[in-house]
Amino acid sequence: MDIKNYMTELGEKARSASRTMARADTVAKNAALLHIADAIIAAQDTLIAENAKDLEQGKKDGLDDALLDRLELNAERIAGMAEGLRQIAALPDPVGEISDLNYRPSGIQVGKMRVPLGVIGIIYESRPNVTADAAALCLKSGNAAILRGGSEAKYSNQAIAETIRAGLEKAGLSQDAVQVIATTDRAAVGELITMTQYVDVIVPRGGKGLIERVSAEAKVPVIKHLHGVCHVFIDAAADLDKAVAIAFNAKCHRYGVCNAMETLLVDAAVAAEVLPRLQAEYATENVELRGCSRTRDILPGINVASDEDWDEEYLAPILSIRVLDGLDDAIEHLHVHSSGHTESIVTEDYSRARRFLAEVDSSSVMVNTSTRFADGFEYGLGAEIGISTDKIHVRGPVGLEGLTSQKYIVLGDGHVRS
Amino acid sequence: MDIKNYMTELGEKARSASRTMARADTVAKNAALLHIADAIIAAQDTLIAENAKDLEQGKKDGLDDALLDRLELNAERIAGMAEGLRQIAALPDPVGEISDLNYRPSGIQVGKMRVPLGVIGIIYESRPNVTADAAALCLKSGNAAILRGGSEAKYSNQAIAETIRAGLEKAGLSQDAVQVIATTDRAAVGELITMTQYVDVIVPRGGKGLIERVSAEAKVPVIKHLHGVCHVFIDAAADLDKAVAIAFNAKCHRYGVCNAMETLLVDAAVAAEVLPRLQAEYATENVELRGCSRTRDILPGINVASDEDWDEEYLAPILSIRVLDGLDDAIEHLHVHSSGHTESIVTEDYSRARRFLAEVDSSSVMVNTSTRFADGFEYGLGAEIGISTDKIHVRGPVGLEGLTSQKYIVLGDGHVRS
Numbered sequence: 001m002d003i004k005n006y007m008t009e010l011g012e013k014a015r016s017a018s019r020t021m022a023r024a025d026t027v028a029k030n031a032a033l034l035h036i037a038d039a040i041i042a043a044q045d046t047l048i049a050e051n052a053k054d055l056e057q058g059k060k061d062g063l064d065d066a067l068l069d070r071l072e073l074n075a076e077r078i079a080g081m082a083e084g085l086r087q088i089a090a091l092p093d094p095v096g097e098i099s100d101l102n103y104r105p106s107g108i109q110v111g112k113m114r115v116p117l118g119v120i121g122i123i124y125e126s127r128p129n130v131t132a133d134a135a136a137l138c139l140k141s142g143n144a145a146i147l148r149g150g151s152e153a154k155y156s157n158q159a160i161a162e163t164i165r166a167g168l169e170k171a172g173l174s175q176d177a178v179q180v181i182a183t184t185d186r187a188a189v190g191e192l193i194t195m196t197q198y199v200d201v202i203v204p205r206g207g208k209g210l211i212e213r214v215s216a217e218a219k220v221p222v223i224k225h226l227h228g229v230c231h232v233f234i235d236a237a238a239d240l241d242k243a244v245a246i247a248f249n250a251k252c253h254r255y256g257v258c259n260a261m262e263t264l265l266v267d268a269a270v271a272a273e274v275l276p277r278l279q280a281e282y283a284t285e286n287v288e289l290r291g292c293s294r295t296r297d298i299l300p301g302i303n304v305a306s307d308e309d310w311d312e313e314y315l316a317p318i319l320s321i322r323v324l325d326g327l328d329d330a331i332e333h334l335h336v337h338s339s340g341h342t343e344s345i346v347t348e349d350y351s352r353a354r355r356f357l358a359e360v361d362s363s364s365v366m367v368n369t370s371t372r373f374a375d376g377f378e379y380g381l382g383a384e385i386g387i388s389t390d391k392i393h394v395r396g397p398v399g400l401e402g403l404t405s406q407k408y409i410v411l412g413d414g415h416v417r418s
Numbered sequence: 419m420d421i422k423n424y425m426t427e428l429g430e431k432a433r434s435a436s437r438t439m440a441r442a443d444t445v446a447k448n449a450a451l452l453h454i455a456d457a458i459i460a461a462q463d464t465l466i467a468e469n470a471k472d473l474e475q476g477k478k479d480g481l482d483d484a485l486l487d488r489l490e491l492n493a494e495r496i497a498g499m500a501e502g503l504r505q506i507a508a509l510p511d512p513v514g515e516i517s518d519l520n521y522r523p524s525g526i527q528v529g530k531m532r533v534p535l536g537v538i539g540i541i542y543e544s545r546p547n548v549t550a551d552a553a554a555l556c557l558k559s560g561n562a563a564i565l566r567g568g569s570e571a572k573y574s575n576q577a578i579a580e581t582i583r584a585g586l587e588k589a590g591l592s593q594d595a596v597q598v599i600a601t602t603d604r605a606a607v608g609e610l611i612t613m614t615q616y617v618d619v620i621v622p623r624g625g626k627g628l629i630e631r632v633s634a635e636a637k638v639p640v641i642k643h644l645h646g647v648c649h650v651f652i653d654a655a656a657d658l659d660k661a662v663a664i665a666f667n668a669k670c671h672r673y674g675v676c677n678a679m680e681t682l683l684v685d686a687a688v689a690a691e692v693l694p695r696l697q698a699e700y701a702t703e704n705v706e707l708r709g710c711s712r713t714r715d716i717l718p719g720i721n722v723a724s725d726e727d728w729d730e731e732y733l734a735p736i737l738s739i740r741v742l743d744g745l746d747d748a749i750e751h752l753h754v755h756s757s758g759h760t761e762s763i764v765t766e767d768y769s770r771a772r773r774f775l776a777e778v779d780s781s782s783v784m785v786n787t788s789t790r791f792a793d794g795f796e797y798g799l800g801a802e803i804g805i806s807t808d809k810i811h812v813r814g815p816v817g818l819e820g821l822t823s824q825k826y827i828v829l830g831d832g833h834v835r836s
Binding site: 022104110113115201241248366368378396397405407411414 | 437440441514520522524526528531533535536618619634637639657659660663664666667668671753762773775776777779780781782783784785786787788790791792796797798808809810811813814815823824825826827828829830831832833834835
């Protein structure tokens, strides 16, 4: 197979389909999503059979149990995929929204119209349900999609792609609106992320290694979510009951998620009072604590936090703790060590809350809440294709709106410039 | 000079200054802009003397008269620079604006806060006034800037940089908030556009060659303005008086600008009536017409438009004209040949106006107005750093808001996730 020709053909089809998707009305897009949901349910036996091939190959290749679990499709997960499609059908259509339409002194009327980005390339790992999920978000936002799933899920992904094509056809939309790359050759990714004439944005969903590789080589703009080294800062004026509840929830609600707290910063003024209380709480969940020297003066038994700990995304029941003096030192620590994902201050002090909100340069900045709220569903986006730690285009949880852009529209009545 | 070390030092200083700029209040930023304006006026003699060195070198290097004219600073242009700074001081501060702050079912309050991008790299050619102009836009939007002007304006640019530093100091802001690269070594540009740890976005301002080179090599995201192949489409239902006025204004109001019309599309139903009228108008300005065969059936004397003409940005009194059948063919022509800048339809037909607005994929889409209105000042942005023909981040005229991003803010009262 000539990968370059193959990808060029995919790109041309996607560009062409993106024109028809951009003008597809809400009725047609929702119909397609509901037809795909039905097709997924109807294809349950096929999906499970194709998925079994992936699982068998995965076992041969020595994938660990966690990976095999993520790879597996069963009746419940298939029903979940269909339900996800129906939920996206129920969301408002972002395309065509006109805002800020005002008359200018010249007499023209100028406003903005929300429009699809065009063609979105999505590169993801293992979980086959992403195929349906990502396709649905792209379709609803009026985009065409080129999807590249993990090679370990190739049979599953192609089987899901069939249901998507069937649903698109039934709704009278182009079957090329969602294409799943059929080859597992890595050169296909290299083409996808450099075909600037056919692809408008790349969304990588996966581990840090994948995202760094894609970012380094891409010529197409990338909406990236690198990693989440999230912090809670317990200020001198914190309500310590809230502080304990938030710091416990941010660490222990779930470990393997990007919005879990990895480092706790504590103002020295309250450290001696709050740290022993927190230690007792964390002990109930067997969280390993690693502290700076000032932390260990208060909690002598805990491990030492090394320099590397301040930049580590543990995704595990481990927490590094640093005691410091006041808000300025906390903000300085964040400038050096935060990954720009989510940080929260616990304080009752008005001015420091206001400063923290203004000065901390992360995609989500919080006061008196758990970092675990940084999530598209919690924020009311209705869906999420990822969380952007970039500053350009879109920051934080990315929903349908993040897959659109705004163009200017100008209405006149024969107006010319003088 | 070790370019890599030099640029790294600039980058570190800019990153550090961007922290202080991000928290500088409106009072301080406006004070800096007004102090810079005063410093520019006070330094008039120095600026003219340094500019004379550039002009002398330019003459030696054989720059043509147009380039030398663009390079020249005189009392009037220096006053214009200062006035531009005062106008930017008078604009509303985009930073800190909070929008969409709403309660969620969990009890948290979620909204968006507008924040600076961080460090902006601007690469531009010849005109030294861009140094003051670009610096002012970056400062007002709370960003730090690294500026790289054309080597032909090096003395002028460094003299202007001195006035900027003086103004920043007087306002109590970091002098590193605006740095003008002191070397004319091209390797400095290579560093600037790949220092992703220090630079958040690159804005190239110049010819197509510069922008293509920057885009091809950049690792930092680029807000690019490639070129403007703008179109007017005269629909079958056009009011022909409006059509003639708009098509004449779009071509002849100014030639060397990106929002001038380069190709006129005419529905065959009205071509025989409108084209002779337009030919008479264009003759008064000696505009060269190049037509497709159907155009030349109506205007037999004009030149032939070759295939290349449909993609040409003339920036000159030349116009290519194509006669076609209906809106679909016009939209198809635009998909192939438009540069995504600005297109206008002239029509009294409601449904076709609506379709044109929705389906044409350009940064500005217009009904019954001249393409010459595609401009930050005409749109009410108050200032313009360029016109983006990209789809990501910002499209169309880029003002202060285009140099900012939005982060999420979350307010709670001890909320944790259950």
